[in-house]
Amino acid sequence: MKxxxxxxxxxxxxxxxxxxxxAQDVNSTNSGLIINGGLGYGATTFGIIPDSTDEGDxxxxxxxxxxxxxxxNYSIISFxxxxxxxxxxxxxxxETISGTEHEYKSYGDGNFxxxxxxxxxxxxxxxxxxxxxxxxxxxxxxxxxRKIDYITLDSxxxxxxxxxxxxxxxxxxxxxxxxxxxxxxLFSLALQTGLWYANTPVNTLKENGVKANITxxxxxxxxxxxGAGLAFEDIGLSxxxxxxxxxxASTFKEAGxxxxxxxxxxxFYINVAKEFAF
Numbered sequence: 001m002k003x004x005x006x007x008x009x010x011x012x013x014x015x016x017x018x019x020x021x022x023a024q025d026v027n028s029t030n031s032g033l034i035i036n037g038g039l040g041y042g043a044t045t046f047g048i049i050p051d052s053t054d055e056g057d058x059x060x061x062x063x064x065x066x067x068x069x070x071x072x073n074y075s076i077i078s079f080x081x082x083x084x085x086x087x088x089x090x091x092x093x094x095e096t097i098s099g100t101e102h103e104y105k106s107y108g109d110g111n112f113x114x115x116x117x118x119x120x121x122x123x124x125x126x127x128x129x130x131x132x133x134x135x136x137x138x139x140x141x142x143x144x145x146r147k148i149d150y151i152t153l154d155s156x157x158x159x160x161x162x163x164x165x166x167x168x169x170x171x172x173x174x175x176x177x178x179x180x181x182x183x184x185x186l187f188s189l190a191l192q193t194g195l196w197y198a199n200t201p202v203n204t205l206k207e208n209g210v211k212a213n214i215t216x217x218x219x220x221x222x223x224x225x226x227g228a229g230l231a232f233e234d235i236g237l238s239x240x241x242x243x244x245x246x247x248x249a250s251t252f253k254e255a256g257x258x259x260x261x262x263x264x265x266x267x268f269y270i271n272v273a274k275e276f277a278f
Contacts, residue, residue: 026236028127029277031074038271040065044086044112045247045264046146047093048165048205051257058249058262059091059106065267067244071134073122078134080118084246086265087111088146102154106161110146112263114246116173130190130233130275131181136174140200142248143168144263164208167261169250171200171219179238181231190238194225202250202261214252214259221248223264227271236275243268 026032042065047058065086072079088110095102120136144167151161175196181188198221205212227242247264 025128026130026233026275026277027125027132031072031278033073033276033278034071034273036067036069036271036273038067038269040067040086040244040265040267040269042243042265042267044088044091045262046088046091046110046112046144047260047262048167049260051259057093057095059093059104061089061091063087063089063265065265065269067269067271071118071122076121076123078118078120078122078136080116080120080134080136080138082116082118083114085111085113086267104151104153105155106146106148106151108146108148110144112142112144112265114140114142116140118173128233129181130188130231130236130238131179133176133178135176138173139170140173140198141168141170142200142263164206166204166206167202167263168204169200169202169219169248171198173198173200173221175223177225181233183233186232188231188233190229190231190240192225192227192229192240192242194244195223197222198248200248200250202252205252205254205261212254214254217251217253217258219248219250221246221264223247227269236277238273238275239270240273241268241270 043060044063045058045060063086067084069082090107092105118136118138120134122132122134124133146165148163151158173196177194180191200221201216201219203216205214223246225244227240229240231238245266249262251258251260
C-alpha cells in the first residue's frame with residue numbers, strides 16, 4: 001500500500017509542478033485538473049457463501065477507508081483515476097443451519113481495494129464556479145484479502161478455523177458525479193452526489209494461497225456518494241463530508257456448485273479537493 005500511495009503522490013506532484021505559476025479561475029480555460037483525498041470510517045463487508053441448502057450472510061464489521069483521486073479535463077472530455085482502500089477487522093454474520101440460526105464472528109484483518117480508470121464528459125460548468133457534472137464510463141480492478149485468526153460459533157471458539165482468503169475481479173463501470181455550489185459570500189455551499197454501477201465479476205479466488213478453479217457467473221456492483229460542505233471557489237478548494245457506499249457481489253461455479261462472494265464498504269467520510277485551471 002505504501003508504494004501505491006508514494007507513486008500516486010509523485011504523479012500528482014509532477015502534475016502540479018507543471019502548472020502555470022499564475023492562478024486562473026476554475027472552469028475558465030480549456031483544461032483543468034482536480035485532485036482529491038479523503039478518509040472515512042464506517043462498516044466493511046466480506047464473505048464467501050458456499051453452495052448449500054443453508055442460508056448465510058456476508059460478514060460485516062467496523063473499518064476505515066482511504067480515498068484518492070484525480071480528474072483531468074480538456075474541453076468537455078475528462079480522464080479520471082481513483083483509488084480506494086477499506087480495512088477489514090473483526091466481522092460478524094448469521095447463518096441458518098438445518099433450520100437453526102447461528103451467530104458467527106471472525107477475528108482478523110484484511111482490506112478491500114479498487115483501482116478505477118475513467119473516460120467521461122465534464123458538463124454544466126461556468127467560469128469561476130467549481131460546479132460540474134461528470135458522466136463517465138471506464139474500467140475497474142478490485143481485490144479483497146481477508147486473514148482470519150479464528151472464528152467463534154455462538155461465542156464458542158471453533159478449532160482449526162484460521163485461514164487466508166483472497167478475491168479479485170475486473171470489468172466495466174458507468175456512473176455520474178455532480179458538484180453543485182451556492183454562493184454565500186466568502187464561501188459557497190457545496191453539495192456532492194454520485195451514483196455508479198459496475199460489472200466486475202470474481203475471476204480469482206485463493207484459499208490459503210492456493211488458487212481455486214472457478215468459472216465466472218453473474219455479478220452486480222453499485223455505489224453512491226452524497227455529501228455537503230464548503231467551497232472556496234476563488235482558490236478552487238472544497239471540503240466535503242458525507243456518506244459513500246460501494247459493494248460488489250458475484251456468483252461463481254466451483255466443482256459444479258454455485259457460490260456467492262462479495263466485498264465492500266459504507267463509510268462516513270471527509271474529503272478535500274483542489275481544482276486548477278491552466
